[in-house]
Amino acid sequence: MKLLQKTIRLYLLYSVFILLVTIPVFYYVIQNIIRESVDEDLLSRKTALQENITARLRLQPGDSLVFLDQDLELQSSLIREPFDSFSTEELFDVREKEMIPHRFLRANFLVNGQPYLMQLRTSLLETDDLVRSLVKVQALLLLLLLGGLIIINRHLSKWIWKPFYHTLGKLREFNIEKEPGIELPSSPVTEFNLLNEAVTDLTGRAHQSFTLQKEFTENASHEMQTPLAVLQSKLELLMQTSPLNQEQAGLIDALADAAVRMTRLNKSLLLLTKIENNQFPDKEELMLTQMLEEFSTLYQAQVQQKHLALEFFFQHEVVLIANKVLIEILLSNLFGNAIRHNRENGRIETHLSENKLLIRNSGVNHSLDADKLFHRFQKESTDSNSIGLGLEMSKKICALYGYHLSYQFENNLHEFILDFSAGALPKQ
Amino acid sequence: MKILIIEDEIELSKSMVNYLQRENYSCDIAFNVREGRAKIESFEYDCILLDISLPDGNGLAILKELKEDNKLDGLIIISAKNSLDDKIAGLNLGADDYLPKPFHLSELSARIAAVIRRKKFQGNTVLEFHELSIDLSAKMVLVNQQPLELTRKEFDLLLYLVSNKNRVISKNAIAESLSGEGAHLYDNFDFIYAHMKNLKRKLANAGCREYIKSIYGMGYKFAV
Numbered sequence: 001m002k003l004l005q006k007t008i009r010l011y012l013l014y015s016v017f018i019l020l021v022t023i024p025v026f027y028y029v030i031q032n033i034i035r036e037s038v039d040e041d042l043l044s045r046k047t048a049l050q051e052n053i054t055a056r057l058r059l060q061p062g063d064s065l066v067f068l069d070q071d072l073e074l075q076s077s078l079i080r081e082p083f084d085s086f087s088t089e090e091l092f093d094v095r096e097k098e099m100i101p102h103r104f105l106r107a108n109f110l111v112n113g114q115p116y117l118m119q120l121r122t123s124l125l126e127t128d129d130l131v132r133s134l135v136k137v138q139a140l141l142l143l144l145l146l147g148g149l150i151i152i153n154r155h156l157s158k159w160i161w162k163p164f165y166h167t168l169g170k171l172r173e174f175n176i177e178k179e180p181g182i183e184l185p186s187s188p189v190t191e192f193n194l195l196n197e198a199v200t201d202l203t204g205r206a207h208q209s210f211t212l213q214k215e216f217t218e219n220a221s222h223e224m225q226t227p228l229a230v231l232q233s234k235l236e237l238l239m240q241t242s243p244l245n246q247e248q249a250g251l252i253d254a255l256a257d258a259a260v261r262m263t264r265l266n267k268s269l270l271l272l273t274k275i276e277n278n279q280f281p282d283k284e285e286l287m288l289t290q291m292l293e294e295f296s297t298l299y300q301a302q303v304q305q306k307h308l309a310l311e312f313f314f315q316h317e318v319v320l321i322a323n324k325v326l327i328e329i330l331l332s333n334l335f336g337n338a339i340r341h342n343r344e345n346g347r348i349e350t351h352l353s354e355n356k357l358l359i360r361n362s363g364v365n366h367s368l369d370a371d372k373l374f375h376r377f378q379k380e381s382t383d384s385n386s387i388g389l390g391l392e393m394s395k396k397i398c399a400l401y402g403y404h405l406s407y408q409f410e411n412n413l414h415e416f417i418l419d420f421s422a423g424a425l426p427k428q
Numbered sequence: 429m430k431i432l433i434i435e436d437e438i439e440l441s442k443s444m445v446n447y448l449q450r451e452n453y454s455c456d457i458a459f460n461v462r463e464g465r466a467k468i469e470s471f472e473y474d475c476i477l478l479d480i481s482l483p484d485g486n487g488l489a490i491l492k493e494l495k496e497d498n499k500l501d502g503l504i505i506i507s508a509k510n511s512l513d514d515k516i517a518g519l520n521l522g523a524d525d526y527l528p529k530p531f532h533l534s535e536l537s538a539r540i541a542a543v544i545r546r547k548k549f550q551g552n553t554v555l556e557f558h559e560l561s562i563d564l565s566a567k568m569v570l571v572n573q574q575p576l577e578l579t580r581k582e583f584d585l586l587l588y589l590v591s592n593k594n595r596v597i598s599k600n601a602i603a604e605s606l607s608g609e610g611a612h613l614y615d616n617f618d619f620i621y622a623h624m625k626n627l628k629r630k631l632a633n634a635g636c637r638e639y640i641k642s643i644y645g646m647g648y649k650f651a652v
Contacts, residue, residue, distance in 0.1 A: 225508035226437050229530035233443030236533045239596040239647060240450070249644030253598075256646075260600040263530050280512075301581075301607065305619050325512065 004161070008153050015146045019139065027135050034127040035103070039086055042105040042120050046084070050109060053118065057111045077117035082109045088124070100125050163187040167196055174203055176210050177276065214273060221270040228266065232259045268389040271329070275396045280323040288318040288352060291327065295335050302339050309347040316354040318420060322401050330397045333390040334359050334416050341414070349413075355421040360413045367409030374405070429453045429544060432473040434464040434490065435506065436483050440529075444477065447533040448540070450595065461485040468494065474548065475502035475540050478523075480514055488514075491521045502543040506531070532601035538591035555590055557652045560636050562590060571634035581606060582627045589640060589650035598647040624648065 053074060064075040085106045090099040101124040108117050170182045181204030184196035235256050296310060303310050338348045338361035346362035374395045377388040398405045402423040408415045431453045435441040445455040458464040461484045480487040494500045504525040505518040515526045524543045545553045555562040561570045567583060569576045588605050599617045628640055641649050
């Protein structure tokens with residue numbers, strides 16, 4: 001849910017709540033105020049009439065008086081105590097032809113020691129209409145307010161949040177490898193300014209540390225080449241010395257193996273850096289079937305050594321536009337892994353269909369951790385010849401060309417699937 | 429045979445000199461471009477080993493000058509960069525080979541031998557060791573004048589051993605020379621033993637003396 005929707009939703013809920021609560025409250029409050037004013041009016045009429053009536057009764061004593069005013073009645077009473085009482089009653093109105101609420105004031109008083117009850121009434125029809133109108137006006141006002149709020153929120157907020165979405169877009173497009181950081185325009189809103197400053201600072205530092213790390217790997221690998229060359233050459237000279245006994249030979253052999261491994265590791269790290277630096281810009285059309293067949297002859301000896309059954313299923317030719325060296329590295333990594341991590345008398349199947357290459361091989365009888373597999377130095381085997389950079393390199397090459405490399409374990413076979421469909425394909 | 433080594437890393441150039449002198453090459457060393465130029469002007473060399481990154485400039489400059497002066501006999505670039513661009517640039521300028529650092533001395537020696545053979549003898553070389561003779565242009569091996577059938581790998585292996593005769597060659601160097609980058613795909617060195625066993629058996633059956641010796645499992649030596 002968008003932040004905007006969330007606030008609007010809260011506003012709406014609050015407004016509906018206020019509407020539901022205030023309309024009845026408002027209704028009763030207004031009604032009471034009007035009732036009070038009606039009662040006051042009745043009382044003041046009563047006071048005026050009482051004097052008038054008392055004067056008339058003194059001249060013309062009797063049980064009752066007849067008035068022209070229908071709302072006024074007077075009759076003798078049985079109660080001697082003087083009192084005023086208010087009540088609301090419904091009366092049938094001939095003109096409106098319905099029951100109409102009326103306010104009654106019954107006043108008991110003594111004239112010449114004789115008790116009389118005066119009844120004054122006033123129709124509440126008008127005041128009820130007034131209350132209803134007032135409530136309607138209020139409801140309308142609230143609705144207008146609510147509607148206005150929503151509209152303002154929707155339009156004004158979009159405008160206000162614009163710098164935020166701009167920053168977000170920039171962040172999303174940010175490429176740590178290429179951009180030295182994000183430059184953002186200053187905004188009149190303090191919060192956005194703070195955000196933009198933080199983003200600029202953070203991306204700048206991220207890029208810097210990325211570059212430093214890359215440079216470090218590159219320099220370290222480069223600087224390592226010469227001492228490694230010295231080490232290796234001295235070991236070879238040591239091999240030529242005589243006399244040499246079995247123990248010394250064993251030590252030299254172990255050292256030579258370690259030196260070769262270090263050399264290989266170093267070369268791979270350098271290659272990885274070069275791929276990251278995009279130092280393989282040349283592209284050409286590559287026929288996959290042809291390249292795979294070349295690999296099968298290239299690795300014939302290794303395949304025979306392990307007695308592996310090698311099967312090719314070419315359903316479709318795939319032509320890639322890419323750097324030949326990189327694709328050779330990619331294929332030899334996948335193919336090489338299928339050989340290296342295979343078991344004796346195992347098998348390798350290579351399926352090539354439209355936009356997809358699948359290399360399936362036997363090996364350990366459990367699935368590998370697909371999440372960790374493609375990361376640097378994640379080695380599944382204890383094989384010292386495996387240096388743990390091959391799959392990361394493969395992934396990097398795929399990323400460069402928009403291919404997708406995935407792993408799955410099915411029927412006790414390890415499958416690496418190379419999907420070319422998102423990559424650049426040659427013109428038909 | 430005279431070789432000039434233009435390499436700024438003293439220990440590495442010493443190693444190369446040490447190894448190559450045993451092959452009866454006479455070696456000169458230059459530690460920078462200036463010294464290299466001086467040596468090239470004063471002497472004739474059969475092969476020059478040239479490092480690209482030198483303290484006072486790029487080794488490729490020397491290569492360019494040699495080409496312009498038509499003095500380019502045999503030249504192998506040895507570089508720590510191992511960049512394809514350098515390799516292509518070097519080979520285009522007329523270098524005979526490109527060897528990325530770190531390398532095996534035995535590999536260097538084999539490459540130098542190949543360059544010299546190509547330049548001096550147009551590849552028409554027959555290497556002879558008593559009853560064994562190896563015809564490089566025809567890729568033929570004769571034992572007591574009788575042709576010996578060898579596979580491509582066995583021939584390469586024999587040639588590599590012969591190029592480093594009387595030297596111990598490590599298993600790793602043999603593996604890399606035989607299979608290039610694919611060497612790391614072998615679980616162990618069984619495949620070398622297999623090729624070596626076949627080669628030795630074929631030579632022995634043809635009546636050849638046992639020149640190839642295993643040195644404590646560390647490597648092999650072609651001893652004559």
